Amino acid sequence: MMSPQWRETFKLWAQTAEYAQHLQNARERIENALVRSSQPYVSYSGGKDSTVMMHLVLQQAPDATVWHWYYGKYFVPEDIEAQVIAIAESMNAMLAVETSERYDIEKRDAMNIWGHEFFTRVAPRMVAEGYDRAFIGIRAEESLRRKRRVRARRNTTAIQETWPLEDWRWQDVWAYIVQHNLPYLEMYDAQSELVGYQHSRFSTFFDPQFIHIGTDTVDNVLHWRWRNVD
Amino acid sequence: MSAVSFKLTCTLAAPVSLNHPWIHLDGIINHLRMMRRLGRDYYSLSTKGYWQPSVAQHDKFQQVLAYRQELPFASISHFEPADAPLKTVQYFKRFEANDFPTKRKKIDIASGHYRNWMMRTVYVPAHTVSFYGRGQIGRVRQLLGDLTHVGNDTRVGWGQLVGWELEELEREQDRSIVWEGIAQRPIPVRMLKHYTDSVRLAWKAPYWERSNIEECAPPGTEVELA
Numbered sequence: 001m002m003s004p005q006w007r008e009t010f011k012l013w014a015q016t017a018e019y020a021q022h023l024q025n026a027r028e029r030i031e032n033a034l035v036r037s038s039q040p041y042v043s044y045s046g047g048k049d050s051t052v053m054m055h056l057v058l059q060q061a062p063d064a065t066v067w068h069w070y071y072g073k074y075f076v077p078e079d080i081e082a083q084v085i086a087i088a089e090s091m092n093a094m095l096a097v098e099t100s101e102r103y104d105i106e107k108r109d110a111m112n113i114w115g116h117e118f119f120t121r122v123a124p125r126m127v128a129e130g131y132d133r134a135f136i137g138i139r140a141e142e143s144l145r146r147k148r149r150v151r152a153r154r155n156t157t158a159i160q161e162t163w164p165l166e167d168w169r170w171q172d173v174w175a176y177i178v179q180h181n182l183p184y185l186e187m188y189d190a191q192s193e194l195v196g197y198q199h200s201r202f203s204t205f206f207d208p209q210f211i212h213i214g215t216d217t218v219d220n221v222l223h224w225r226w227r228n229v230d
Numbered sequence: 231m232s233a234v235s236f237k238l239t240c241t242l243a244a245p246v247s248l249n250h251p252w253i254h255l256d257g258i259i260n261h262l263r264m265m266r267r268l269g270r271d272y273y274s275l276s277t278k279g280y281w282q283p284s285v286a287q288h289d290k291f292q293q294v295l296a297y298r299q300e301l302p303f304a305s306i307s308h309f310e311p312a313d314a315p316l317k318t319v320q321y322f323k324r325f326e327a328n329d330f331p332t333k334r335k336k337i338d339i340a341s342g343h344y345r346n347w348m349m350r351t352v353y354v355p356a357h358t359v360s361f362y363g364r365g366q367i368g369r370v371r372q373l374l375g376d377l378t379h380v381g382n383d384t385r386v387g388w389g390q391l392v393g394w395e396l397e398e399l400e401r402e403q404d405r406s407i408v409w410e411g412i413a414q415r416p417i418p419v420r421m422l423k424h425y426t427d428s429v430r431l432a433w434k435a436p437y438w439e440r441s442n443i444e445e446c447a448p449p450g451t452e453v454e455l456a
Contacts, residue, residue: 213348218350218352222352224250
């Protein structure tokens with residue numbers, strides 16, 4: 001549970017002019033994108049950024065499809081996945097969940113299945129189905145790679161992308177969650193005690209792709225219950 | 231020689247780096263035994279499997295700690311202060327070209343001696359770490375003479391010890407497997423009559439070995455031994 005001090009901090013941040021500007025920018029981006037699209041979808045991971053973005057988009061387009069990729073029980077524990085689904089359902093999202101059977105076959109040896117499946121199977125099918133706009137919750141602040149992607153306005157598929165939170169900072173995201181009393185994954189609070197709210201992020205657990213940045217030690221200590229999935 | 235219950239208290243000179251929420255006493259004891267037995271060869275063992283002692287060696291192995299069935303009388307770690315918060319730090323080694331004493335024009339920083347790296351460590355800034363066990367206290371004391379550090383990444387100084395103290399306990403004070411109905415270490419559920427929680431965990435050393443994983447009551451669970 002978020003401490004009262006942090007909650008108060010984010011409430012105060014929600015009163016700043018910077019936050020108000022970022023919120024207005026996000027709403028305008030969504031509005032402009034919806035005017036120019038007939039069949040949008042929201043890309044939703046379950047993390048804090050996509051939760052906030054989903055809430056913002058559904059206020060203007062309640063019928064938009066919310067698309068979610070499930071990484072399988074070896075990378076996302078089943079009870080966390082259940083929370084991810086519950087958060088989307090609490091916002092009455094029209095949720096479409098996809099996954100790959102390769103996760104159960106390759107288990108923790110699976111590498112970049114999402115990338116392969118999304119670009120070769122899912123995205124072409126979505127184009128064929130008429131989707132013409134993707135709302136994606138990336139922020140330039142998150143990494144240099146994302147900063148460059150935002151600056152270059154680079155789409156990753158044939159579907160035009162909109163990044164409503166592109167100029168948001170981590171404080172804006174938490175301020176929005178606190179201000180609107182949005183549900184979020186419980187793991188954020190435990191992780192934030194260790195690394196701080198500015199560094200806490202939701203990604204796959206015990207994923208060999210992220211060992212080089214040291215996520216395995218944090219997972220081993222914080223998420224030990226999910227270390228040995230049957 | 232009969233087994234004695236004991237408490238091992240290690241005084242720390244440096245925070246303990248963790249790669250798991252707790253450290254196992256039997257893991258430490260077995261590590262020290264392997265060091266004594268194999269010497270420098272301990273560092274040349276195959277990474278593809280683990281050294282399986284013969285039956286005779288296994289019997290000798292078991293002479294240090296007492297066992298209940300296959301379960302060692304050895305608790306997990308207890309840090310003091312008990313509310314010492316977990317912390318994390320990210321640190322790196324980076325090649326610095328300035329004043330590098332060679333005429334080589336190119337230095338490989340992707341591999342080899344000058345390889346750059348960065349890692350994240352979770353650590354606990356505790357004053358002491360204690361363990362409870364039961365076994366041949368003289369042999370345990372002898373082995374602990376080789377113990378300089380505890381925890382993960384000890385080669386960079388984490389978990390360095392100032393010293394340690396071994397205290398004999400009465401049998402009824404033994405806290406190495408269960409204490410006041412609470413599991414003090416991972417216990418396979420097949421060895422329990424009753425338990426309130428279970429998780430798949432390694433329950434004996436080596437704790438990184440997959441074949442040692444099974445459904446266990448984790449430490450802190452209400453249990454009753456079968």
